[in-house]
Structure formats: structure tokens, C-alpha cells
Amino acid sequence: MICNNCRQEIPKGEEMNFRGKVFCEDCYVEALSIPKTCDVAAVYSARKTREAAGQKGTEGLTPLQKEIYEYVKEKGRVTPEALAEKFDTTLAEIQRQFATLRHCELLKGTKIDGVVYLEIMN
Numbered sequence: 557m558i559c560n561n562c563r564q565e566i567p568k569g570e571e572m573n574f575r576g577k578v579f580c581e582d583c584y585v586e587a588l589s590i591p592k593t594c595d596v597a598a599v600y601s602a603r604k605t606r607e608a609a610g611q612k613g614t615e616g617l618t619p620l621q622k623e624i625y626e627y628v629k630e631k632g633r634v635t636p637e638a639l640a641e642k643f644d645t646t647l648a649e650i651q652r653q654f655a656t657l658r659h660c661e662l663l664k665g666t667k668i669d670g671v672v673y674l675e676i677m678n
């Protein structure tokens with residue numbers, strides 16, 4: 557299997573599915589950490605919008621986003637798969653929610669011993 561992003565051969569069993577594409581682990585972490593919508597201007601404007609609305613931390617998030625944030629905060633580090641299971645939703649949905657949380661600089665993606673986790677961004 558070839559990674560849809562970097563075109564490298566992916567070792568068997570390490571293919572990661574991301575928004576309908578097959579990614580190697582590195583590209584998967586990167587895709588999780590840097591959502592398409594997450595360019596500097598977008599983050600800046602998201603922050604400005606929240607600031608203008610007087611929103612800090614998890615204010616202005618949807619209830620699900622807040623719950624995800626609180627859960628990750630409590631656990632310290634959670635895999636997207638575990639979150640999908642915990643919140644009884646799909647991995648794609650978690651990735652979508654994560655994009656917003658990453659956008660608001662609340663959560664980030666990290667990789668430890670080959671496993672992708674979401675954690676609180678300090």
C-alpha cells in the first residue's frame with residue numbers, strides 16, 4: 557500500500573484511514589495535527605472571533621467538543637479510536653471535532669511509540 561500523501565510504501569498493518577484516503581502513520585499524525593482548515597490566518601481569525609465574543613478556553617464550543625476536551629484533559633492522552641468509542645461516534649466525526657479543537661488551540665495530535673494520541677495543547 558502506498559501513502560496517498562507522501563507516496564511512500566506503508567508497512568503492512570500500518571495503513572491509517574484519513575478522510576477516505578490511506579495515509580502512513582507520519583502523514584496521519586500530521587493530518588490530525590494540521591487540519592486542512594488550520595492555516596495561520598484561520599487560527600488567528602478563530603482566536604480573534606473568540607476573543608471578540610469574550611470566549612476563553614472551551615467557551616463557544618459545542619457540547620460534544622467540550623466533552624471531548626474535558627475527557628482528554630482528564631485522561632491526559634487519548635487515541636482518536638478510544639474517543640470514537642467513548643462518545644459512541646465514528647472516527648471521522650472525532651477527526652472533524654478535533655479539527656475545530658486544534659483550530660482553537662485546545663488539543664493537538666502527538667505520536668508515542670507509533671500510537672497516535674490527542675492531548676491538551678498548553
Ligand SMILES: [Zn+2]
Pocket residue numbers: 559560561562563564579580581582583584
Ligand atoms: Zn505518508
